[in-house]
Amino acid sequence: xxxxxxxxxxxxxxxxxxxxxxxxxxxxxxxxxxxxxxxxxxxxxxxxxxxxxxxxxxxxxxxxxxxxxxxxxxxxxxxxxxxxxxxxxxxxxxxxx
Amino acid sequence: xxxxxxxxxxxxxxxxxxxxxxxxxxxxxxxxxxxxxxxxxxxxxxxxxxxxxxxxxxxxxxxxxxxxxxxxxxxxxxxxxxxxxxxxxxxxxxxxx
Numbered sequence: 001x002x003x004x005x006x007x008x009x010x011x012x013x014x015x016x017x018x019x020x021x022x023x024x025x026x027x028x029x030x031x032x033x034x035x036x037x038x039x040x041x042x043x044x045x046x047x048x049x050x051x052x053x054x055x056x057x058x059x060x061x062x063x064x065x066x067x068x069x070x071x072x073x074x075x076x077x078x079x080x081x082x083x084x085x086x087x088x089x090x091x092x093x094x095x096x097x
Numbered sequence: 098x099x100x101x102x103x104x105x106x107x108x109x110x111x112x113x114x115x116x117x118x119x120x121x122x123x124x125x126x127x128x129x130x131x132x133x134x135x136x137x138x139x140x141x142x143x144x145x146x147x148x149x150x151x152x153x154x155x156x157x158x159x160x161x162x163x164x165x166x167x168x169x170x171x172x173x174x175x176x177x178x179x180x181x182x183x184x185x186x187x188x189x190x191x192x193x194x
Binding site: 040066 | 137138141144145148151152157159160161162163164
């Protein structure tokens with residue numbers, strides 16, 4: 001079952017993501033990062049890989065794309081905030097980038 | 098060569114798009130539309146088809162996706178406004194949706 005991150009779990013799960021460029025979003029319990037690629041094909045190719053994992057895990061990003069740039073925001077609507085799924089998808093996005 | 102739409106060409110190219118749900122964007126010479134699908138797979142599948150045409154025509158949308166919804170904005174950066182390419186890509190998006 002998906003649960004909102006507790007105070008005890010936030011640090012261990014989120015700190016490594018802050019080191020890799022993720023940041024908390026103002027006004028929402030969410031994390032965001034901008035990914036830049038060398039071309040639209042690379043950007044959308046990455047989105048396609050992420051999309052398959054997102055669907056597999058039934059956890060989808062809010063994201064926008066302009067040419068070689070993808071802005072991503074992750075949060076878990078079911079718990080109205082960050083859950084372990086967000087950290088898991090963020091790590092996957094980093095790994096695929 | 099891509100040229101900004103003239104007053105004479107705007108109506109014939111844009112009016113049919115306004116009929117299909119496209120609208121002018123405030124503050125930018127651009128058109129926008131929200132596409133809704135029945136699932137993330139359908140939304141992203143549509144984006145993938147559009148992405149291939151966008152790359153083929155070297156004309157890329159500004160777009161964002163949240164689950165089954167895709168918000169699209171089209172404009173032509175090279176001419177700082179709408180060109181025939183935007184109308185062409187908009188028609189393709191409608192056809193593929």
